[in-house]
Amino acid sequence: MGRIEGSPEQGLISASEVAVHLLERCISLEHFNAYMFGSTLHGVGEDIDILIVGPAGDLLAQLKKELHSAGESLPLHILYMQPSEERRTQFVAREKCVSLTKLAVVAPQGCSAY
Amino acid sequence: MNWQVKYAIANLSKGMRSTAEHVGDDIIRIMTHDRPNVLAAITAVETVNRETAAQYREQTEGLDFLCGYRKECVWEGEAIRYLEDNRIGWGNFGTLCSAVLDGNANTATHKIYKFSDRLLRQYGRIVRVDREFDRVHRVALRSGTEFRIGMIAAYEPTADEIRSLWDRFGAVDIAWNINPNGTPQPEARAAARELGCEVMKWGELKARLNKA
Numbered sequence: 001m002g003r004i005e006g007s008p009e010q011g012l013i014s015a016s017e018v019a020v021h022l023l024e025r026c027i028s029l030e031h032f033n034a035y036m037f038g039s040t041l042h043g044v045g046e047d048i049d050i051l052i053v054g055p056a057g058d059l060l061a062q063l064k065k066e067l068h069s070a071g072e073s074l075p076l077h078i079l080y081m082q083p084s085e086e087r088r089t090q091f092v093a094r095e096k097c098v099s100l101t102k103l104a105v106v107a108p109q110g111c112s113a114y
Numbered sequence: 115m116n117w118q119v120k121y122a123i124a125n126l127s128k129g130m131r132s133t134a135e136h137v138g139d140d141i142i143r144i145m146t147h148d149r150p151n152v153l154a155a156i157t158a159v160e161t162v163n164r165e166t167a168a169q170y171r172e173q174t175e176g177l178d179f180l181c182g183y184r185k186e187c188v189w190e191g192e193a194i195r196y197l198e199d200n201r202i203g204w205g206n207f208g209t210l211c212s213a214v215l216d217g218n219a220n221t222a223t224h225k226i227y228k229f230s231d232r233l234l235r236q237y238g239r240i241v242r243v244d245r246e247f248d249r250v251h252r253v254a255l256r257s258g259t260e261f262r263i264g265m266i267a268a269y270e271p272t273a274d275e276i277r278s279l280w281d282r283f284g285a286v287d288i289a290w291n292i293n294p295n296g297t298p299q300p301e302a303r304a305a306a307r308e309l310g311c312e313v314m315k316w317g318e319l320k321a322r323l324n325k326a
Contacts, residue, residue, distance in 0.1 A: 012120060012121065012124055044121075044124050044125065044128070045125075046121070046125050046207055046208070047121075047185050056273065056274065056277070060274075073117040073158075074117070075117075075118065075121055075183060075184060075185065076185075077185040077186075079268075079272070080272065080274035080275075081272050081274070082272070082273060082274075082301055084301060085270075085272050085273070085299050085301050088299065088300075089270055089299070091270075
């Protein structure tokens, strides 16, 4: 796996680049709704907040493995919710979560940090 | 420069009060006006055990603070005791930032669990506390009853957080939601029941300790 390069000010990858990276590395994400929220959406954050919404079980276990590998060199902070939990808390709306697929679309072409 | 060191320096630089420089490997020096300089190790490990803590201390003369940068970083009880015995502060990045400004980097402890740990130690009916991990305590009551308590800091603990606590740390009797404003989700309570434990807020835990 590649490393984040550059100075502290320049080398941290953007929200869009994180989204591209996770979607490329975690094929099981296609079975879940995945979002980013928090400070990384607005610049450099202390960590990268990710919300995964979907069922528990084997698929989730597989996704966790993939995310663990993809997050080897990233400060991912991942919250897993069942659909009923998200509906009750309205977490996506409340925290102004943005889907990873939407974020990935706005990533500059050829900017992959890896 | 390691990724976690980059994040630490970038985030320390965002504040107006401190500046940070890379010393080498995982080590940074933090300078703050009117506060002592802090020599901190920023580690990316997922679990800090005694061996990891000792390596950082032995390799870094004058180490003030060991910071587990990952949100999910777990601290084993023996590592905590080793660091505290050697006057090295420990905890997450938020703990480091607070300790730098408070000028107490050598004695600071993980701020997420600090008050809950103290609450258990100061509770009259508890006669012994064994901190197995930063968030898992085995407590013995005057009556002889023992409970293994796992702490969950989330605002709205989910079923996955209960299952993950159980998978990572083994069986607990009580999953204590230590966030004072927290509201455990019904799915979390159901997951706990399936596993054989209970999710509690402090009021419920206190009542259980008083009855046992």
